[in-house]
Amino acid sequence: MRYRINKKTGDRISEIGLGSAYMPETPLTQAISALRKAYEGGINYYDLAAGDGKAFPMYGEAFADVRKHILYQIHFGADYSKGSYGWSLNLETIKRSVDKQLKELRTDYIDYGFIHCQDEFSDWETYRKNGVYDWIQRLREQGIVRHLGLSSHTPAVIQGIMDEVSIDMLMFSVNPAYDYGQGEFANGSADERAAVYRRCEAGSVGISVMKPFSGGQLLSAEQSPFGQALTPYQCIRYALDRPGVLTVLPGAQSVQEIETLLAYEDQTEEALDYSVIGSFAPPQASGKCVYCNHCKPCPMGIDIGLVNKYYDLAKAGDKMAVEHYRALEKNAANCIKCGHCDSRCPFSVCQSERMREICSFMDHSK
Numbered sequence: 001m002r003y004r005i006n007k008k009t010g011d012r013i014s015e016i017g018l019g020s021a022y023m024p025e026t027p028l029t030q031a032i033s034a035l036r037k038a039y040e041g042g043i044n045y046y047d048l049a050a051g052d053g054k055a056f057p058m059y060g061e062a063f064a065d066v067r068k069h070i071l072y073q074i075h076f077g078a079d080y081s082k083g084s085y086g087w088s089l090n091l092e093t094i095k096r097s098v099d100k101q102l103k104e105l106r107t108d109y110i111d112y113g114f115i116h117c118q119d120e121f122s123d124w125e126t127y128r129k130n131g132v133y134d135w136i137q138r139l140r141e142q143g144i145v146r147h148l149g150l151s152s153h154t155p156a157v158i159q160g161i162m163d164e165v166s167i168d169m170l171m172f173s174v175n176p177a178y179d180y181g182q183g184e185f186a187n188g189s190a191d192e193r194a195a196v197y198r199r200c201e202a203g204s205v206g207i208s209v210m211k212p213f214s215g216g217q218l219l220s221a222e223q224s225p226f227g228q229a230l231t232p233y234q235c236i237r238y239a240l241d242r243p244g245v246l247t248v249l250p251g252a253q254s255v256q257e258i259e260t261l262l263a264y265e266d267q268t269e270e271a272l273d274y275s276v277i278g279s280f281a282p283p284q285a286s287g288k289c290v291y292c293n294h295c296k297p298c299p300m301g302i303d304i305g306l307v308n309k310y311y312d313l314a315k316a317g318d319k320m321a322v323e324h325y326r327a328l329e330k331n332a333a334n335c336i337k338c339g340h341c342d343s344r345c346p347f348s349v350c351q352s353e354r355m356r357e358i359c360s361f362m363d364h365s366k
């Protein structure tokens with residue numbers, strides 16, 4: 001398992017995490033075996049916006065003895081008082097729900113306490129007015145909540161809340177369909193979504209990814225808005241390539257499904273190459289580098305995707321990105337304009353020209 005560091009909290013987080021939407025549908029013994037398999041495979045990051053309250057005793061049973069080695073995302077606003085998932089902005093309901101979750105998880109602290117599912121500004125206003133945010137802050141002062149998270153599907157709301165409060169982790173729905181304006185949670189334009197990724201990277205706010213397969217649609221040619229299926233590994237790699245992303249949280253129900261997820265770590269670069277999405281990208285995505293590295297190998301050994309990522313971040317004001325760029329062994333200054341990348345890029349990026357632009361920008365950056 002490869003790990004990424006949340007620069008704000010110092011937590012070392014597995015790039016493959018686990019969502020809990022489907023786990024509660026599984027018999028208890030099978031769920032516990034699957035969770036232990038995930039833990040043994042190196043997964044240490046677990047989201048608990050579960051589809052049903054039955055999930056909490058399962059995780060409690062599976063992880064009580066290894067609790068200090070794993071990290072939980074717990075959602076202040078997910079209510080299980082009726083069994084299955086419900087959404088609430090009511091402080092007393094949320095208090096009862098969180099207390100019950102902690103008891104069933106057999107823990108007395110929360111690694112990442114999440115402001116849960118804020119997709120409208122009016123929800124956030126109500127959340128604050130009802131005292132939920134203040135209560136999370138009190139729990140932080142008491143050490144019960146260690147770090148603050150926010151989950152949302154909506155870039156404009158994310159930006160607004162991030163203007164008001166300092167978060168350590170964002171849970172956001174990331175996949176090529178949503179980024180290209182397709183699907184139920186394709187909120188915000190591609191540029192607005194990219195601005196969220198860049199702000200998180202620049203501010204050292206980690207992103208944990210929900211819905212990496214667009215609810216499974218992207219894995220099926222019949223259901224995919226692109227009329228072509230992607231593999232889970234292509235979707236995971238796509239999400240992990242977005243700036244700011246630390247971990248992807250697919251769901252699973254069995255040991256076998258966990259093994260399939262863990263196999264991501266052993267895939268070849270070819271199997272992870274998601275550049276096929278270039279063939280169904282909308283016109284406005286043409287000419288924009290998505291950091292897929294399909295254009296490799298560069299004869300000069302330039303990591304083209306990474307150079308472009310740092311460039312986009314630097315243009316958005318991320319000073320660290322300029323430093324990271326300058327620390328690269330090979331950068332845009334090494335480009336000999338051979339045109340190999342131009343001929344390979346499925347997104348019609350004129351990369352040789354862009355390398356010249358990057359070189360000039362970085363030379364003039366302080």
Ligand code: SF4
Nearest residue numbers: 289290292293295345
């Ligand atoms: S230039 Fe094209 S192929 Fe190369 S990393 Fe960017 S989008 Fe991918």
Ligand code: SF4
Nearest residue numbers: 298335336338339341
């Ligand atoms: S044009 Fe520049 S960046 Fe592209 S493959 Fe050639 S040397 Fe590498």
